[in-house]
Amino acid sequence: MSISTSVRPVYGNGQNNGLGTPxxxxxxxxxxxxxxxxxxxxxxxxxxxxxSKSGEGYFWIGGPGEEAFNTCLGMQIKRGQxxxxxxxxxxxxxxxxxxxxxxxxxxxxxxxxxAATDTHSLGRNFPAHYAKREWNIIPVxxxxxxxxxxxxxxxxxxxxxxxxxxxxxxxxESGTAEGDFASCMLWATRPEHEMPVLMIVMNNGxxxxxPLSSVQACTHIIDRGQAFGIPGEVVDGNDPISCWLALExxxxxxxxxxxxxxxxxxxxxxYGHSSSSGAPRSSDPDCLEMFEKQLLAAGLIDERQRKAVxxxxxxxxxxxxxxxxxxxxxxxxxxxxxxxxxxxVDAVYPVDYTGLPS
Numbered sequence: 001m002s003i004s005t006s007v008r009p010v011y012g013n014g015q016n017n018g019l020g021t022p023x024x025x026x027x028x029x030x031x032x033x034x035x036x037x038x039x040x041x042x043x044x045x046x047x048x049x050x051x052s053k054s055g056e057g058y059f060w061i062g063g064p065g066e067e068a069f070n071t072c073l074g075m076q077i078k079r080g081q082x083x084x085x086x087x088x089x090x091x092x093x094x095x096x097x098x099x100x101x102x103x104x105x106x107x108x109x110x111x112x113x114x115a116a117t118d119t120h121s122l123g124r125n126f127p128a129h130y131a132k133r134e135w136n137i138i139p140v141x142x143x144x145x146x147x148x149x150x151x152x153x154x155x156x157x158x159x160x161x162x163x164x165x166x167x168x169x170x171x172x173e174s175g176t177a178e179g180d181f182a183s184c185m186l187w188a189t190r191p192e193h194e195m196p197v198l199m200i201v202m203n204n205g206x207x208x209x210x211p212l213s214s215v216q217a218c219t220h221i222i223d224r225g226q227a228f229g230i231p232g233e234v235v236d237g238n239d240p241i242s243c244w245l246a247l248e249x250x251x252x253x254x255x256x257x258x259x260x261x262x263x264x265x266x267x268x269x270x271y272g273h274s275s276s277s278g279a280p281r282s283s284d285p286d287c288l289e290m291f292e293k294q295l296l297a298a299g300l301i302d303e304r305q306r307k308a309v310x311x312x313x314x315x316x317x318x319x320x321x322x323x324x325x326x327x328x329x330x331x332x333x334x335x336x337x338x339x340x341x342x343x344x345v346d347a348v349y350p351v352d353y354t355g356l357p358s
Contacts, residue, residue: 026241028300034240035295036309037075038067038288041096043313044105045271047321048112048127052275056325057112060275062128063093065268066202068240068287069247073200074100076247077168079135083161087136087154089147089169092128093202094140097170101135106320113324122337123330145171145178148199152187155195164255170200173264174207176221188260189228197260198250199230202237204269204284209277225262232262238287 026034045064051057063070074097078086090097095108110118112127120131120139131139138150151169158165169184188197201221205212218224222232231253235246246263253261268284295301 026244031295031300034071035291035301037071037100038096038240038291039309040105040313040316041067041071041099042288043310044099044108044317045095047317048109049271049275049279051112051321052279056321057114057127059126060112060279061092061126061273062095065204065270065284065287066093066237067096068291069202069237069243069265069267070094070096071100072240072243072247073097076251077101078165081134081136083158083165084163085136085165087138087151087158087165087167089138089151089167090130090140091147091171091175092126092140092142094130094170095128098130105316106323109320110324110327113321114329115324115327116330117327122334124335145175145180147171148178148184149180151184151197152195155188155197159195159258166196166198166251166254168198168200170202172207173201173203173205173212173221174210174215176201176224177215185225185228185230185260189230194259196254196258198254199260199262201262201264202267203264204267206269206273208273220264222262222264230260230262232264234264234266237265237267238285238290240287240291
């Protein structure tokens with residue numbers, strides 16, 4: 001395929017899944033956009049790790065090492081509210097996805113700082129536990145794997161509604177050992193009732209401190225989809241070009257065929273499981289460093305431009321932390337706000353906020 005001479009391609013190695021051969025490159029503009037978003041996500045996460053160590057925050061869990069895939073995912077999501085748009089069932093390492101979707105860094109940092117201004121949980125939940133009705137982000141749960149059992153529900157609504165909205169569900173490879181993962185495959189593939197569910201498995205090889213090789217015998221998680229007739233592919237999650245093209249194929253399949261598809265991204269875990277394990281830097285391959293080497297070698301950026309991207313991101317992160325630390329903390333009297341949905345029995349038991357008999 002010929003391309004404009006003004007576009008210098010960076011090549012990926014994604015595999016074709018029978019939907020037609022896509023362009024094997026991304027434009028310079030797209031590559032630089034991906035790089036900037038990956039840097040912003042990494043810088044923010046590293047600043048939040050410092051917050052957990054300095055007393056500005058009390059717990060950190062996030063996604064350093066997953067920026068290549070997650071940035072591409074965020075940029076390809078059909079963002080909006082209601083069944084015409086994509087429903088998003090994330091796990092707690094999706095900060096790069098939300099930043100790529102357009103979420104301000106401050107909104108992420110506020111949750112880490114447990115500020116009452118936190119739009120996701122009023123400062124009452126762990127960091128990276130996002131919830132945003134306007135973007136169909138279903139509240140992230142700390143309970144491992146439950147999002148896989150919830151996703152078919154939104155997909156059923158989308159199937160009945162029509163259109164091309166997809167229910168995207170993301171989990172770790174260890175979470176697939178839960179029964180919720182099997183439930184998702186079963187409900188999404190019922191004969192004549194197939195659903196547009198994009199099942200994404202982020203495989204970093206570890207479930208906290210347990211290696212995947214000691215838990216599951218299959219070579220890849222997507223192998224488990226074969227019995228249900230779910231097509232899919234394994235992608236190098238450290239290569240943003242491959243990730244972009246693989247996600248294009250996956251979304252095209254789900255949007256046009258209204259059936260489930262599975263992607264398994266092989267990613268790194270650069271700072272351990274969470275701050276509970278000390279968040280030490282690992283020796284895993286760094287997707288950001290590798291992508292920068294590609295960009296520099298191709299002449300798409302130089303060292304001065306690379307440094308400017310980091311300086312801008314660090315200024316944004318430091319400003320967000322300073323702002324969040326000045327904002328009020330949650331009040332004790334607000335602990336039950338938005339915990340229970342309004343119901344008809346509220347009028348019967350006006351004093352009891354739960355709507356249940358005392």
